[in-house]
Amino acid sequence: xxxxxxxxxxxxxxxxxxxxxxxxxxxxxxxxxxxxxxxxxxxxxxxxxxxxxxxxxxxxxxxxxxxxxxxxxxxxxxxxxxxxxxxxxxxxxxxxxxxxxxxxxxxxxxxxxxxxxxxxxxxxxxxxxxxxxxxxxxxxxxxxxxxxxxxxxxxxxxxxxxxxxxxxxxxxxxxxxxxxxxxxxxxxxxxxxxxxxxxxxxxxxxxxxxxxxxxxxxxxxxxxxxxxxxxxxxxxxxxxxxxxxxxxxxxxxxxxxxxxxxxxxxxxxxxxxxxxxxxxxxxxxxxxxxxxxxxxxxxxxxxxxxxxxxxxxxxxxxxxxxxxxxxxxxxxxxxxxxxxxxxxxxxxxxxxxxxxxxxxxxxxxxxxx
Ligand SMILES: *[C@@H]1O[C@H](CO)[C@@H](O)[C@H](O)[C@H]1NC(C)=O
Ligand SMILES: *[C@@H]1O[C@H](CO)[C@@H](O)[C@H](O)[C@H]1NC(C)=O
Numbered sequence: 001x002x003x004x005x006x007x008x009x010x011x012x013x014x015x016x017x018x019x020x021x022x023x024x025x026x027x028x029x030x031x032x033x034x035x036x037x038x039x040x041x042x043x044x045x046x047x048x049x050x051x052x053x054x055x056x057x058x059x060x061x062x063x064x065x066x067x068x069x070x071x072x073x074x075x076x077x078x079x080x081x082x083x084x085x086x087x088x089x090x091x092x093x094x095x096x097x098x099x100x101x102x103x104x105x106x107x108x109x110x111x112x113x114x115x116x117x118x119x120x121x122x123x124x125x126x127x128x129x130x131x132x133x134x135x136x137x138x139x140x141x142x143x144x145x146x147x148x149x150x151x152x153x154x155x156x157x158x159x160x161x162x163x164x165x166x167x168x169x170x171x172x173x174x175x176x177x178x179x180x181x182x183x184x185x186x187x188x189x190x191x192x193x194x195x196x197x198x199x200x201x202x203x204x205x206x207x208x209x210x211x212x213x214x215x216x217x218x219x220x221x222x223x224x225x226x227x228x229x230x231x232x233x234x235x236x237x238x239x240x241x242x243x244x245x246x247x248x249x250x251x252x253x254x255x256x257x258x259x260x261x262x263x264x265x266x267x268x269x270x271x272x273x274x275x276x277x278x279x280x281x282x283x284x285x286x287x288x289x290x291x292x293x294x295x296x297x298x299x300x301x302x303x304x305x306x307x308x309x310x311x312x313x314x315x316x317x318x319x320x321x322x323x324x325x326x327x328x329x330x331x332x333x334x335x336x337x338x339x340x341x342x343x344x345x346x347x348x349x350x351x352x353x354x355x356x357x358x359x360x361x362x363x364x365x366x367x368x369x
Contacts, residue, residue, distance in 0.1 A: 071150035072096050073140055080156045081252040082131045084192070090154060092140035093123035099142040105151070107137040134158050134192060134218045157248060160220050161257035162191035165244045167264050176231050178270035185226045186242035186261060192220040199225040200243045203235070233270040236295055239263040272298035272329035274336040281341045287313045290325070290338055298329035315342045 075092045082088040094102055103118035104126045117124065126138070136158070141151035169176070170183035186199050194213045201208040211225045225242070245258045271294020282288050288311045292300045302309050303324040312319045325336040 071142075071152055072099075073102075073142055073150065073152040075140055075152060075154050077251050078154075079249065079251040080154060081248045082128075082156065082158055083253075084134070084158055084160045085130055085132060087127070087129050088131060089125060089127045090138075091123055091125045092152070092154075094142050095122070098145045100145060101143040103141055105139050105141055107139075108133060109135060131158055134220075157193065157196070157252070158218065159196070159246055159248060159252075159257070160190070160192045161246055162188040162197075162244055162259050164189050165242060165259045165261040167240060167242050167261040169264070170226065175267035175269050178231060178233050178268050181228055181230055183226050183228050184240055184242075184264075185224050186244070187222065187224045188244045188259070189222050190220045191223070191244065191246070193218050194221050194223050196247050197223070198245045198247050200245070201225075201227050202241050202243065203238050231266060231268045233268055233273075233293075233295070235266055236268040236270070238266050240266060268295060269330045270295055272300070272327040272334055272336075274325065274338070276338060278337065279339050279341070281343055282315045282319075283343045284316060285314055287311070288315050288319060288340060290323075292325055292327050292336065294327075294329040296330055298327045301326045315340075317342050317344075 073092060073094055075090055077090060080088050080090055092102065092104065100120060101118055102121070102124045104124065106113040117126075124140070126140075136156050137153065138156065139151045139153045141149050143149045166187045166189070168185055168187070170185050172182060176182055184201060186201060188194070188197060188199065191197055194215045194217060197213060199211045201211075208229075209227050211227070213223055213225075215221070215223070229240075231238075241261045241263045243258060243260045245256050246252075247256055272292045273294060274290070275293055276290035280288070280290060290311065292298055302311055303326060304321055309323070311323075320340055320342045323338045323340055325338070327334050327336065
């Protein structure tokens with residue numbers, strides 16, 4: 001698109017005038033006068049730009065260079081990804097003839113910075129020693145011999161990894177109860193741009209969930225990401241943590257900045273739970289074992305016929321009957337009843353009986369014969 005009516009037209013005029021006649025153009029446009037002999041390499045420091053008091057910048061979210069249809073300009077790189085305070089360089093070039101003038105125009109917080117440098121050559125490099133602005137909208141333009149101009153916008157992503165990332169449980173501290181809902185929160189402190197932050201919650205080595213913000217703010221912000229968990233007794237001792245990664249795309253650093261939180265070791269209170277079946281079969285001679293588990297470890301007392309007993313290490317048929325476990329756990333007192341059946345001799349009874357029957361049948365058959 002060849003849009004006219006931009007300050008550039010004036011600039012071309014001045015430029016052409018300047019090169020044909022040697023008119024003094026000093027008073028015409030002070031910011032432009034210094035560019036009569038266009039260099040091919042431009043140095044500027046964004047921090048030296050006057051800061052603006054205007055409204056927050058309007059942000060065209062998302063990257064991708066907006067090549068105006070038919071405009072032959074290209075920039076290298078096509079998107080600038082720069083860490084705050086770091087330098088960058090970008091080269092705008094026009095591969096065809098017919099564009100006598102090339103320049104950069106930088107929009108900073110809604111203000112148009114008269115970027116000084118233009119060239120009559122095929123490319124113009126723009127360098128910034130220290131990137132100290134969060135929001136900047138540069139475009140490279142070329143004036144056409146036919147009149148008018150075209151331009152290409154350069155997306156710039158200014159990033160800053162979070163100062164720290166911390167995990168906690170919302171409105172809670174100390175041990176958690178099994179089966180209740182808790183909210184894990186992962187706080188990323190002072191990160192930009194938060195919309196490119198990918199937050200992953202972990203339990204031990206396994207990722208639980210990933211989250212992203214839809215916020216398009218370019219300045220650093222502190223953001224809390226949350227996820228609900230319902231811990232079970234298996235989670236006792238598990239370590240919850242989170243990781244915040246800035247996903248800056250193919251033009252970003254080779255290793256995307258990653259900051260991880262501390263580890264939050266979960267203590268889950270549960271039980272007491274009866275581990276054995278309520279109808280328990282043990283073989284004669286085996287131990288009668290039935291565990292009651294919980295955290296904290298419950299106190300367990302076994303009763304049989306109203307009397308306190310120890311569970312037998314070697315069961316005999318006399319040990320069959322109804323046992324009651326009287327337990328005290330974190331939620332108070334709880335009783336379990338277990339009916340114990342003691343099976344005859346070491347599991348060989350049925351087997352021997354079978355042989356015995358077979359023997360009887362054989363003897364019968366022999367006597368018949
Ligand atoms: C800028 O790009 C042009 C065209 O690709 C190339 O010829 C030129 O060497 C580049 N300049 C710099 C300083 O990288
Ligand atoms: C549990 O069993 C003990 C002993 O038999 C008894 O004294 C107590 O009342 C029982 N408690 C409950 C809650 O059933």
